[in-house]
Amino acid sequence: MTETYEVVVVGGGPAGLSAALVLGRARRRTLVVDAGEPRNEPSAHLQGYLSRDGMPPAEFLAVGREEIARYGVELVRDRAVDATRAEDFTVVLASGRTVRARQLVVATGLKDELPPVPGLAERFGRDVIHCPYCHGWEARDRATGVLASSPTSVHQALMVTQWSKDVRFFLHEVRETELADEDRRRLAAAGVTVVPGPVAEVLAEEDRLTGVRLADGMVHDREVLYVAPRAVPQNALLVRLGAELRETPFGSFPVLDERGLTTVPGLWAAGNAGGFAEQVVNAASRGYRAGAAINGELLFADLDAAVRV
Numbered sequence: 001m002t003e004t005y006e007v008v009v010v011g012g013g014p015a016g017l018s019a020a021l022v023l024g025r026a027r028r029r030t031l032v033v034d035a036g037e038p039r040n041e042p043s044a045h046l047q048g049y050l051s052r053d054g055m056p057p058a059e060f061l062a063v064g065r066e067e068i069a070r071y072g073v074e075l076v077r078d079r080a081v082d083a084t085r086a087e088d089f090t091v092v093l094a095s096g097r098t099v100r101a102r103q104l105v106v107a108t109g110l111k112d113e114l115p116p117v118p119g120l121a122e123r124f125g126r127d128v129i130h131c132p133y134c135h136g137w138e139a140r141d142r143a144t145g146v147l148a149s150s151p152t153s154v155h156q157a158l159m160v161t162q163w164s165k166d167v168r169f170f171l172h173e174v175r176e177t178e179l180a181d182e183d184r185r186r187l188a189a190a191g192v193t194v195v196p197g198p199v200a201e202v203l204a205e206e207d208r209l210t211g212v213r214l215a216d217g218m219v220h221d222r223e224v225l226y227v228a229p230r231a232v233p234q235n236a237l238l239v240r241l242g243a244e245l246r247e248t249p250f251g252s253f254p255v256l257d258e259r260g261l262t263t264v265p266g267l268w269a270a271g272n273a274g275g276f277a278e279q280v281v282n283a284a285s286r287g288y289r290a291g292a293a294i295n296g297e298l299l300f301a302d303l304d305a306a307v308r309v
Ligand SMILES: Cc1cc2nc3c(=O)[nH]c(=O)nc-3n(C[C@H](O)[C@H](O)[C@H](O)COP(=O)(O)OP(=O)(O)OC[C@H]3O[C@@H](n4cnc5c(N)ncnc54)[C@H](O)[C@@H]3O)c2cc1C
Pocket: 010, 011, 012, 013, 014, 015, 016, 033, 034, 035, 036, 037, 038, 039, 040, 041, 042, 043, 045, 046, 047, 048, 049, 078, 079, 080, 081, 107, 108, 109, 110, 112, 124, 125, 133, 134, 135, 234, 270, 271, 272, 273, 278, 279, 280, 281, 283
């Protein structure tokens, strides 16, 4: 049997839960489908969210789940594997359950694909980090490395000098001659030491990062290593439903209006499913905005239909 909701939200991270909170409070019959793999899961603390700074990410989500439950929103631990659109949306879950909704919010986030350097992945979110706004304060004044792993890595190396004056930029697979003159000059002006040669391994002792070993055997003592993971937008449902995408240096994200509506009527995106740069507070804000806009859409669609009768 296919159950019908007014809104189905796919993804129960900050964006999806925030949309669901508004919709629940607006008395909309709402289902959240969440696979339970939030992006910041590797980190012990979530930073930079006013009034929640330092809260464990799992606690943040647990509070959010309690809040939506107060307003009758259902949440199911499952994965949306397919969706189609006729008059309504039909969403197929991995469990085999099928649900229908008048409006669909995709808040599926993105995945971080790390460079395949031995020892790196297991330390991600702790002392191998990607974002100075998330972790820079905690990593301040540490012996810092930056692994060149994307075209934005020079920018990252320059940025982190705001948090540490001891920064080594490991060129890894980038040849020294590939650095633009302007980048070289800026790195020098910022006091960043450029280290050529491939990185062979990230070293750790007693569960703490201790250094970076180059392929030639040279070890650089470091306490923190920044990387720029490749962003993999979780956009399969948006693609399946025909939403127009825009190419960015960080992957393909949906074209959205200011409220989060895609180019497909009734299909919304929020949080990292809608853009690379959304931090937790922005993701929650986008979810809120989409939730409020959806409530208005449903209300006026029903009024218009009543007026036509
Ligand atoms: C290591 C790390 C640390 C970070 N630290 C911070 C920080 O301190 N402060 C900060 O502001 N930001 C931080 N971020 C960024 C933060 O993780 C994102 O801003 C935030 O997670 C975006 O929220 P979201 O709701 O869009 O996505 P997510 O939090 O990733 O939630 C998406 C949810 O959707 C689910 N999902 C995906 N596909 C499906 C599907 N098909 N069906 C059902 N469910 C699905 C996922 O399992 C997940 O539960 C950090 C990121 C990383 C990688």
